[in-house]
Amino acid sequence: MNAIQDLLTLMFFPGGLFVLALGMSYEWIDRKLMARVQNRVGPRWFQPYADIAKLLVKEEVIPADSNRLLFIALPILALAGALTAALYVPLAGFDPLYSFKGDLIVTLYLLSLLTVCTGLAGANTTDRFSLVGATRTLTQLFSYEAPFLLAMLGPAVAARSWQINEIIADADGQWLLIVQPVGFVVALIGLLGKLEIAPFNAPEAETEIVAGALTEYSGRGLALFRLGRHVELVVGLTMVAAFYMGGVNGLPLFILKTLLLLLILVGIQSLVARLRIDQTVGLWWRWGVLLVLAQWLALVIWEGVQA
Amino acid sequence: MDTQEALKSAETLLTDYPSTRPEENRLDVTLAPENLSAVVSNLVAARWGYLIAITGLDQVALGQLEILYHFGAGAAVLTLRIPLPRIPIPSVESICPIIPYANVYERELGEMFGVEFRNSPNTDRLFLPDDWCSDVYPLRKDAVLNEE
Amino acid sequence: MDTTVPQRFVVPIGPQHPALKEPGHFEFTVDGEQVTGASVRLGYAHRGIEKATEGRNWVQNLYLLERICGICSHVHATAYCLGVEKLAGVTAPPRAQAIRLLVAELERIHSHLLWLGVAAHEAGFDTLFMYSWRDRETVMDILEALTGNRVNYSANLLGGVKFDLTPELTDQIYAGLELLEERTHQYVDVVTSDATLLQRTRGVGVTTREQAEELGLVGPTARASGVERDIRAEAPYAAYSDFPVKVVTATAGDLEARFVVRLQELFEAYRLIRAVLEKLPPGDLQARMPRKIKPAETISRVEAPRGELFYFIKSNGTDQPERIKVRTPTLCNLASVCVLAIGSQLADVPMILAGVDPCFSCNDRMVTVYSGDTDHTQWTWKQLRQYGIDYYRR
Numbered sequence: 097m098n099a100i101q102d103l104l105t106l107m108f109f110p111g112g113l114f115v116l117a118l119g120m121s122y123e124w125i126d127r128k129l130m131a132r133v134q135n136r137v138g139p140r141w142f143q144p145y146a147d148i149a150k151l152l153v154k155e156e157v158i159p160a161d162s163n164r165l166l167f168i169a170l171p172i173l174a175l176a177g178a179l180t181a182a183l184y185v186p187l188a189g190f191d192p193l194y195s196f197k198g199d200l201i202v203t204l205y206l207l208s209l210l211t212v213c214t215g216l217a218g219a220n221t222t223d224r225f226s227l228v229g230a231t232r233t234l235t236q237l238f239s240y241e242a243p244f245l246l247a248m249l250g251p252a253v254a255a256r257s258w259q260i261n262e263i264i265a266d267a268d269g270q271w272l273l274i275v276q277p278v279g280f281v282v283a284l285i286g287l288l289g290k291l292e293i294a295p296f297n298a299p300e301a302e303t304e305i306v307a308g309a310l311t312e313y314s315g316r317g318l319a320l321f322r323l324g325r326h327v328e329l330v331v332g333l334t335m336v337a338a339f340y341m342g343g344v345n346g347l348p349l350f351i352l353k354t355l356l357l358l359l360i361l362v363g364i365q366s367l368v369a370r371l372r373i374d375q376t377v378g379l380w381w382r383w384g385v386l387l388v389l390a391q392w393l394a395l396v397i398w399e400g401v402q403a
Numbered sequence: 404m405d406t407q408e409a410l411k412s413a414e415t416l417l418t419d420y421p422s423t424r425p426e427e428n429r430l431d432v433t434l435a436p437e438n439l440s441a442v443v444s445n446l447v448a449a450r451w452g453y454l455i456a457i458t459g460l461d462q463v464a465l466g467q468l469e470i471l472y473h474f475g476a477g478a479a480v481l482t483l484r485i486p487l488p489r490i491p492i493p494s495v496e497s498i499c500p501i502i503p504y505a506n507v508y509e510r511e512l513g514e515m516f517g518v519e520f521r522n523s524p525n526t527d528r529l530f531l532p533d534d535w536c537s538d539v540y541p542l543r544k545d546a547v548l549n550e551e
Numbered sequence: 552m553d554t555t556v557p558q559r560f561v562v563p564i565g566p567q568h569p570a571l572k573e574p575g576h577f578e579f580t581v582d583g584e585q586v587t588g589a590s591v592r593l594g595y596a597h598r599g600i601e602k603a604t605e606g607r608n609w610v611q612n613l614y615l616l617e618r619i620c621g622i623c624s625h626v627h628a629t630a631y632c633l634g635v636e637k638l639a640g641v642t643a644p645p646r647a648q649a650i651r652l653l654v655a656e657l658e659r660i661h662s663h664l665l666w667l668g669v670a671a672h673e674a675g676f677d678t679l680f681m682y683s684w685r686d687r688e689t690v691m692d693i694l695e696a697l698t699g700n701r702v703n704y705s706a707n708l709l710g711g712v713k714f715d716l717t718p719e720l721t722d723q724i725y726a727g728l729e730l731l732e733e734r735t736h737q738y739v740d741v742v743t744s745d746a747t748l749l750q751r752t753r754g755v756g757v758t759t760r761e762q763a764e765e766l767g768l769v770g771p772t773a774r775a776s777g778v779e780r781d782i783r784a785e786a787p788y789a790a791y792s793d794f795p796v797k798v799v800t801a802t803a804g805d806l807e808a809r810f811v812v813r814l815q816e817l818f819e820a821y822r823l824i825r826a827v828l829e830k831l832p833p834g835d836l837q838a839r840m841p842r843k844i845k846p847a848e849t850i851s852r853v854e855a856p857r858g859e860l861f862y863f864i865k866s867n868g869t870d871q872p873e874r875i876k877v878r879t880p881t882l883c884n885l886a887s888v889c890v891l892a893i894g895s896q897l898a899d900v901p902m903i904l905a906g907v908d909p910c911f912s913c914n915d916r917m918v919t920v921y922s923g924d925t926d927h928t929q930w931t932w933k934q935l936r937q938y939g940i941d942y943y944r945r
Contacts, residue, residue: 134681224562228581228897294675295747302569303673303901305562368747370675372896373584375750406786426637428786429850453767455852456878458863473850473861478786480850504767504886508878530593542602 110190115182119326120144125358126329133366144326148319156315162221170217171313171320177209178327184260185334186344191261198258204245207331210324211237211290217321218309229308232299232373236289239377240296243384244286246392250279251339253395264343273340278391280340282384287332288361289376291325295368296376333357409452409479416445433484436495442483443472443498452476457508459516461489461544468493468516487518497523515542562897566595577888584897589889601875608870609635609844613709619877621702622665625658626855628707633788634851634864635709639844645832647711648790653827654697654706655789656820660731661690662856663813667738670810673901674751679741686734689727696723711837721828728821735817742810752806756891759804766887769880770858775812776804782854794826843870855880
């Protein structure tokens, strides 16, 4: 009985299909808002579903000189990572499905899995655009990952726990973004970097390197990578909202807070040009890391004084 | 600079060669191929205008292929005309050492009319496909292009 | 890996590439993100137009040459008409000349707005791209109302123009200009103050005045480097002597300067169009042209949106030209891309490329693309399909 329930939870609700559906809906909202800001009509609500369905039925062309196993396995791994990460966050306002001491660290690394897989997928195909894209993807990973991690760990330090639901419980509905504004901003902008959207879309800058690391992907592989990214959008938004905006108790609050964050992301996306990869790295290491570290220092001292 | 003044100064630079004035803003000077480099160097040294284009003219009746170097300064246009025999492949000194950007014009002319530019830094094909046969020069009047 | 020979890592841009809306082929050798070498190959849009002109009569050629380019079709027709009129000793009436100028400036507006969108897209600034193309529709609508076409306006005839201005059209142009002028002010503001865009444009692809002269740059690209080269002012054609142009230049020579120069030229275009509408000379629209033209040769130069357009036309006494040579501005400017790209970041290359506003259709004109080989195998559709299947089965 229990096994069946677990299976249902994992496959359909609130894991599995539900997360995928949620991810695609958020993707649609992102695209629609973006289009409206840019004075376009934008896609209809089912467009992301149609895109994925179309890609899934299309032929997948595997480049002759790449490792077949890796080529097929990487997108699966990427999506699996993102879906697993979804199990540890308070998705749609429910309590996290699974929880243990230190799940925050696991979740953050599961989220990075997508980027690592993308980079490896690019390096696996010998296409030149893919190789440049892979280099850029991994370079970008190393630039935003540290500040993003530090920003997500800020609330954990305040709560003295590495467990996601304990951190949220500790905040007790308080909006941490007021006491840790730097962490909030860095986490939000780090999310832009993670999802490779403007201004951090140099790894897939179409006018330079076509589609970056995923240039050679078509059909199923591309669909899985895109699904992974949609899921990551939702998971990322959930985490930022839960940590910095006083938790997400219940569906209405979840939708309200994550959509607010999405709106901010769309605003940033539509107002900026693409940064060069060297500018991205410079921005993160010159400003992001320093600011977050300064806030950490303040936090640790404050905690020390209290104790 | 006034157009007529510009043409006058060009005329003084090129007094040694036969010249005509086909239109009021134009000066045509006919040169032997061996004088080309020296004349172009003179023009560049005197900062007279800039190279606009290089035109090829295939004159089957006269048995010659003329290369026209057009220089412009304001409204004034100076044309250096180099008549060459059509057959065998005519050859002329490249002016790229003096005017580097002339290279694209020379490459175009070379492949279209079959003119050899000596000492050119780059004689690769510019417009024609890679598998174009080497002895057909499409803009020559007698080029045979098999219509499909 | 062989350590004695340095590995060359070549990133191809083109012939099919999202950065280029038309086919051209560039190969950039990169070391990490740094570009260390560049080469260019053209000819993917060859249609053999120069050769084709020799087999058509003067009137047919007008329509052929107008189709060299889909963006600056009017300047090609104007250059050709002015040249042929000069050969025939005919002058188009003043009203026709003024209308030619009017359409040329409208075309410049459309071309520069198009460029603004493309350049913004290359920089990853899609919002600016969408907005500038939306506003470009205004001028496209005006052109359509004037001439009936959005692309190949076909406004010129040998010896004059095809249509006249009506009061309604004049009103529509005034209204459109008002909107565009307001929008252009905003674009100038964006390109000179938006921090992320400036990071991609300020100090990028700098061409000094000396370099610009050495590379033989023309048009707005040259003017952004402080070279005052504008055929409209230097050798006024059509009605430009009655409606003089103020040449817009900048000194910085970087991509930002190219943005600014093109946008400032828009204001100049608005001013010129208003001036023409106010003082449109009365009279006929067309002068009579002879069918055959005595042997002679002439040179016709006009300022296209991208720079100086050069026509060399030779007649031979029949109703067909002996030779028509077209030198388009892109050919002059394109060579500079290879020079400027070396030493810059790979990410800046599309920007530098877009900075000269390349137009490949203009560039690739001359020769029919099929090969002269007689043993050239022709593939049937079936063979081609089989090849595709076998290829992917490997």
